[in-house]
Amino acid sequence: MRIRGWMKRKKAFVTERISPSAPLAQNRMISNRTSENIEEITNIFTLTPDLVIRSFTSNYMEGQVTLVYLDGLVDKNSINNNVLRPLMAPPEQGGISIFGLLSVSQISPVYDFRTVEDKILQGSSLLFIEGQREAYALDTNGWPQRAIEDPQLETSLKGAHQGFVETALQNIALIRRYIPNRELKIKEIWVGQRGVCKVSVMFVEDIVDPDLLRILEDRITAITVDAVLNTGELEEMIEDNPYSPFPQFYTTERPDTAASHLLQGRIGIIVDRSPSVLIAPSTFVSFFQSVDDYSTRWLVSSFIRLLRFLAMVVATFLPALYIALISFNYELIPLDLILTVGESRERVPFPPLIEAVMMELTLEMLREAGIRLPSPIGQTVGIVGGIVIGQAVVQAGIVSNVMVIVVAFTAISSFIFPNYDMAAAIRLVRFAMMGLASMFGIIGIVIGFMILIGHLISLESLGAPYASPFAPVRFQDLKDTFLRLPLWLMKNRPTSVLSTQSRRQGKNWRKEDQQ
Amino acid sequence: MNKSVPPKLTVLQYIFLIHGTQVGIGVLSMPRELAEAAGTDGWISLLIGGGAAVIASLLIISVMKRYPNHTIVELLPLFLGKWVGRAAIVLIILYCLLACITVIGNTVGILNIWILTQTPGYLIVFLFVIPTYVILQKGIHVLGRYSELIFYLTLWMPVVLTITLSDAHWLNLLPVVKEGWGPIISGARLTVYSFLGFELAFFAYPFLHNKKYAALGIVAANTWSLLVFLHVTILCFTYFSPDEITKYTWPTLVLLKGIEYRFLERVDITFLSFYLLVLSTTIFPYVYFTIFSSSHLLKKWDPRKQLKVFLILLVAAFWLYTPTFMDLRRLTELWSQAGLVFGYAVPLLISGPIWLYHRSAKGRKI
Numbered sequence: 001m002r003i004r005g006w007m008k009r010k011k012a013f014v015t016e017r018i019s020p021s022a023p024l025a026q027n028r029m030i031s032n033r034t035s036e037n038i039e040e041i042t043n044i045f046t047l048t049p050d051l052v053i054r055s056f057t058s059n060y061m062e063g064q065v066t067l068v069y070l071d072g073l074v075d076k077n078s079i080n081n082n083v084l085r086p087l088m089a090p091p092e093q094g095g096i097s098i099f100g101l102l103s104v105s106q107i108s109p110v111y112d113f114r115t116v117e118d119k120i121l122q123g124s125s126l127l128f129i130e131g132q133r134e135a136y137a138l139d140t141n142g143w144p145q146r147a148i149e150d151p152q153l154e155t156s157l158k159g160a161h162q163g164f165v166e167t168a169l170q171n172i173a174l175i176r177r178y179i180p181n182r183e184l185k186i187k188e189i190w191v192g193q194r195g196v197c198k199v200s201v202m203f204v205e206d207i208v209d210p211d212l213l214r215i216l217e218d219r220i221t222a223i224t225v226d227a228v229l230n231t232g233e234l235e236e237m238i239e240d241n242p243y244s245p246f247p248q249f250y251t252t253e254r255p256d257t258a259a260s261h262l263l264q265g266r267i268g269i270i271v272d273r274s275p276s277v278l279i280a281p282s283t284f285v286s287f288f289q290s291v292d293d294y295s296t297r298w299l300v301s302s303f304i305r306l307l308r309f310l311a312m313v314v315a316t317f318l319p320a321l322y323i324a325l326i327s328f329n330y331e332l333i334p335l336d337l338i339l340t341v342g343e344s345r346e347r348v349p350f351p352p353l354i355e356a357v358m359m360e361l362t363l364e365m366l367r368e369a370g371i372r373l374p375s376p377i378g379q380t381v382g383i384v385g386g387i388v389i390g391q392a393v394v395q396a397g398i399v400s401n402v403m404v405i406v407v408a409f410t411a412i413s414s415f416i417f418p419n420y421d422m423a424a425a426i427r428l429v430r431f432a433m434m435g436l437a438s439m440f441g442i443i444g445i446v447i448g449f450m451i452l453i454g455h456l457i458s459l460e461s462l463g464a465p466y467a468s469p470f471a472p473v474r475f476q477d478l479k480d481t482f483l484r485l486p487l488w489l490m491k492n493r494p495t496s497v498l499s500t501q502s503r504r505q506g507k508n509w510r511k512e513d514q515q
Numbered sequence: 516m517n518k519s520v521p522p523k524l525t526v527l528q529y530i531f532l533i534h535g536t537q538v539g540i541g542v543l544s545m546p547r548e549l550a551e552a553a554g555t556d557g558w559i560s561l562l563i564g565g566g567a568a569v570i571a572s573l574l575i576i577s578v579m580k581r582y583p584n585h586t587i588v589e590l591l592p593l594f595l596g597k598w599v600g601r602a603a604i605v606l607i608i609l610y611c612l613l614a615c616i617t618v619i620g621n622t623v624g625i626l627n628i629w630i631l632t633q634t635p636g637y638l639i640v641f642l643f644v645i646p647t648y649v650i651l652q653k654g655i656h657v658l659g660r661y662s663e664l665i666f667y668l669t670l671w672m673p674v675v676l677t678i679t680l681s682d683a684h685w686l687n688l689l690p691v692v693k694e695g696w697g698p699i700i701s702g703a704r705l706t707v708y709s710f711l712g713f714e715l716a717f718f719a720y721p722f723l724h725n726k727k728y729a730a731l732g733i734v735a736a737n738t739w740s741l742l743v744f745l746h747v748t749i750l751c752f753t754y755f756s757p758d759e760i761t762k763y764t765w766p767t768l769v770l771l772k773g774i775e776y777r778f779l780e781r782v783d784i785t786f787l788s789f790y791l792l793v794l795s796t797t798i799f800p801y802v803y804f805t806i807f808s809s810s811h812l813l814k815k816w817d818p819r820k821q822l823k824v825f826l827i828l829l830v831a832a833f834w835l836y837t838p839t840f841m842d843l844r845r846l847t848e849l850w851s852q853a854g855l856v857f858g859y860a861v862p863l864l865i866s867g868p869i870w871l872y873h874r875s876a877k878g879r880k881i
Contacts, residue, residue: 329630334780440642442788443630447642450795453664454650458657471660472525473667 027114034066034130041068044117051120058087060101063130068116073123075142078104083125083138098127098136106139118196143167148174151253153420159291163253168200168272171255175202175268175277178259183207189220191234195227199234202268209265209498212462216267216280231274238280240460245428247421248461250279250286257291265499267462281461283468283496285481288312290418293484302483309482311413315426316452318413319356320437320445322406326352328441340402347397353438355399359407360434362389364427367411468496523724526732528659533713533736535662535796538743540621540847541709543765543790545744546751550760553702555688555752558745560702565741567703567859568710572733574862575713578869579720580729587717588811604812610857611805614711615798617846619643619829620838622794629768629787636837637830644826646795651803652819655722658803662796669793673746675786679770683753707859708851709744712797713737714858718804802826 030037038053045051050071058065065087069079082103099107110116111134116126123141148170151163164171176184187201199220203213219238228234231251239248249269252258253276258268261279269278279286288308293301325333326341333341348355366385370378389407393399410430417423429452436444459466469477477494479485491505524532549557582590588607592600622643623636631639650661692699716733723729751766754773763769771783779785806825810818838846 329784332779332781332784334777337778436642440631440634440639442784443626443639443791444642446788446791447646450646450792451649454646454657454661457660457664458650458653465660467660467664471664472656473527473660473663 027112029112030110030116030128030133030135032131032133034064034128037128037135038066038068040113041116044113045120054084056084056088059090060087061129065130066128067125068120068128069125069140070120070123073121073143074125074140078140078142079125079138083127083140098129102138104138104140106137108137109134110137111135145170154252154254154257154290154418156254156290156292158295159254160256162255164255164258164275164277166273166275168198168270171270171275171277172200172202174255175258175262175270178256179204179262184262187213187217189217191220191223192225192227195229197228198272199228200270200272202262202270204262204265207263207265207493207499207501208267209500212281212464212498213267215462216269220269228271229273231269231271231276231278234269234271235278240462244455244459245425246284246456246459246466247287247419247425248282248459248466250282250419251276251421252279253277254291260291260294261286263504264493265497265501281464281497282466283461283464283494284456284459284466285469287417287419287422289480289484294487298484298486302485305482305484308416308418311416312426315410315413315423316429317433317445317449318406318410319360319430320433320448321442322403323352323356323434324437324441324445327438332442341400344401348400348403350398351438352403353434355403356406356434357431359389359393359399359403360410360431363407363411464496464498469494522654522656522722524656524659524719524722526723526725526728528656528663529719529723529729530732530736530739531663531666531796532659532719532800533715533733534739535666535793536712536715536800537710537736537740537797539618539709539712539794539797540625541706542744542747542793543625543767545706545709546748546766547761547763548705549702549748550752550757550766552705553698554694555757556692556694556699557702558688558748558752559692560699561706561741561744561748563699563703564706564710565737565744568713568741569734569737571859571862572713572716572737573730574866575716575858576720576730576733578862578866579716580726581869581873582721583726584721586721586807588808601812604808607857608805608808608812610853611801611808613846613850613853614801615805615829616832617843617850618794618798618801619833620843620846622791622798623833623837624840624843625765625787626791629765630784635834637834640833641830643795643798644830647799647802648822648826650799651806651822655719655803655807658799659722661799665792665796669789672786672789672793673743675774675782676747676750676767676770678774679750679754682773683750684756685753687753687755687757688749705851706744707855708847710737710740711850711854711858712740712800714854714862715800715804718807 028040034055038055041051041053048070051068052071053066053068055064055066057063067079067083086101086103110119110126115137116135119137120126123143124137125140127136127138129135145167146165148162148165150161154163162174164174172186181204183205185203185205189199189201191197191199201213201216201220216238220234223234223237225233225237228237235247235249235251236242241248250261252261258277258279262268266282267280269280271278288305293305296304326345330338350358362385366381366389369381369385373381389404394401394404414423414427414430417426433445433448436448438444440447453471457465457467457471465472468474469481474495476492477496479490480494488505488508488510492502493499493504495502546557549560553560579587585593588604591603591607594600595603619640623639626639627634627636650657713733713736716729720726720729723732747767751760751770754770755763755766760766768783768787771786772781774782776782802822802825806818806822809821809825810816813821
């Protein structure tokens, strides 16, 4: 099923007019006359005002030398100091090759215009020399980039404050700082027909399961699209079940989280130009773990873990339970409580479902409005929303007090999840549960629970079971789920990842050793 | 249902798959039936029934052990030839179908009386069909995971029942064997359908990953089910007086009516709602093996499609006719008899010939 769905999707992409494997006949070789080369270049790059063609005579070369690059994608300093200055400087001694002359870190000879095109578009500058049948691609890349900042979505109290940026090389470097080991390997795959994008698959070679790696590579290489602009797009093209609301790969913007997952035997997928890294295979539980869990005391973080799972139950089922209890199974509520609830619902003209859906939708709108607005206005939205929800709606008798409490409690619970994707999935599931509860009461909720569990245990991430330490039950892995037991108890890597080398800790210092 | 890569069950999944199948509607009504047949000595009947189930399941394992990679539906054509084998598969399908319909019918019946009094039966079946499809379409390994997970998730339920122990009258159980062994034996006959579920070892054995533990696992499953039944029965016998208990159709639920918390008024309804999870672990395996067997008959059809059609037909059947209580009783009785044949008589009858066959085959080799 998985493979089939995925192949079907592949078929839907029509092959592009331009493809990297186009016949060589269209691909002209570089001639030894610079003027012809320049003509070819200007033919390829029409309507490209940011293309710079700089011709000059060098003291080291016989004829004219021409430098071609895209303005903005290159580092001007590097071009001025390391390319132009040495070439134009008065000769000290003759017979130096281009490699010895230019103080640029990478110089690679290029022979055909397809490569010339690719290189220029990726920010290299091209040097044509009169009388030579090859051009030189100079590594002078320097596109606009952001400084490394604190991650926005996954903030941490005690963890590192470096987040990924939009350059794959920098992101790789950030991860490498955590795992300076030669076993940390990277496989590069180029994805996209128009906006070619470098996808780096990163893993620790002696831990990772080679089968998983192969499945992942196969899926990425099968992608045939215009461009992959974002990690999320790539995720959608390689995930196991595209119909599920649940994220099947963990997306992180923290290098330390990525490093910890790599060390557990997972695979990191770094998409160039995208400030987040995909982690595969992921399990349901990993969406409830945060880096801070491992840097705070284990009792505290166990408590927080329990809180998160409780919050999941609340965020999924509380509004549904309210609907079920008010409209169907009021006999479950003790008499005193039902009197209070009844009193607050006295003036409300709507059935509980309408009441709940109305409030939940308002909440979702407020949240969505708050995200997109600049923060000063965002705060205003919060205040207006808070006052409208909290006071006016109840006073007007449209919604009951209890409902406001339920909605507020649900909202707070749904903010507890450390991962945005999971929080969003649970928001959706909540509405389904509300629908079921409004039709079948508490039975609807139990059936909904059954469907939810059935769905979660049948999900797979790269073929590895998604609900792993719970179903199939792996008692060893349960140490890092509802509770976060002390690290020295977790001697082995989680078995859900299917890593080939399981042990990750030796004998640590223990107090008993001193005696 | 994917035959190219046989999915595997761990030992625990195998145990809980069988245990989950055994514990179902029986728990709710069994105390009354036992009390009707054997009075308060019913718990002795249970022990006998449990013992019989263990013996029968060990027989099944001893048969299946000879053919570790084949389920019963693959073996039947081998034993009986193509056409007789097919007829036997049809009988097995009918048996599984009977089990599904009985359990689903009873579930719908109970829900209609206790919680959803206004909802038509077919709607409840429709509701139930969704998780069935979600879980069964992926195959037996997901079913095994589900049964195991549900077992852990419902561990609190016997604890809730135990609360009623504070009102127990242990004198109700005395004297032991007050009316002789006759009623006890007839009571044991009643426990047959509660213990049914072990016969699924006919199907589940080949999927078991570590076959060394097959016998141990099935004994564990039976024992655990026996403990659950004993727990419930003894609680009911000590809570109700011997005459009172026969008046309630589902004494286990009435038992819970007595409990009341400050935050929860009707524990019985909550209990029954969550008991649906336990019931689902009875229904899902039977539905799964119905389709599993039928996909051996209709090989050209995608099993997933068969499952879809089957579930739609199920809803349609309940839409056309929702069984009444008398129907359900008859169905249960029928299933109980069919189970007696399939679960007890068949292993007993075939284990002998197969043992002899293998003995003579061995002898010939020497």
